[in-house]
Amino acid sequence: MPPLDQPHYGIGFRIAVQRVFWKVTTLEGRASLSEHWWWALFQGVVLLVLYPSVTEHDDPVAAVALTADASVNTPGSQPKTLSSGPAAG
Numbered sequence: 001m002p003p004l005d006q007p008h009y010g011i012g013f014r015i016a017v018q019r020v021f022w023k024v025t026t027l028e029g030r031a032s033l034s035e036h037w038w039w040a041l042f043q044g045v046v047l048l049v050l051y052p053s054v055t056e057h058d059d060p061v062a063a064v065a066l067t068a069d070a071s072v073n074t075p076g077s078q079p080k081t082l083s084s085g086p087a088a089g
Contacts (some may be wrong), residue, residue, distance in 0.1 A: 005029030013038045 001015075002008050008015070009032045018040035023029070031039075045080050 007032035008035060011035055011038065013041070016041050 003029050004019065004026055007030050008019065011019070011032065011034045016035045019031075019035060020039045020042075023031075
């Protein structure tokens with residue numbers, strides 16, 4: 001396997017995704033086309049899995065915030081919501 005600063009040609013899906021996470025803080029080097037397209041496929045699959053949960057809500061930004069904040073809420077507590085602006089009244 002080539003070093004992280006060198007492209008890895010003919011790489012498979014699992015190793016390509018691993019290399020992206022290993023290289024995320026390395027701002028040097030290049031990626032091969034296969035590394036790039038395997039990462040794009042991984043992102044697309046993650047998006048397809050998460051998209052339905054985001055679109056269940058009227059406000060997608062609030063849905064993402066609620067999903068990210070879910071670990072803070074304790075059982076029985078009211079979930080936090082984001083307002084889209086000042087309260088009308």
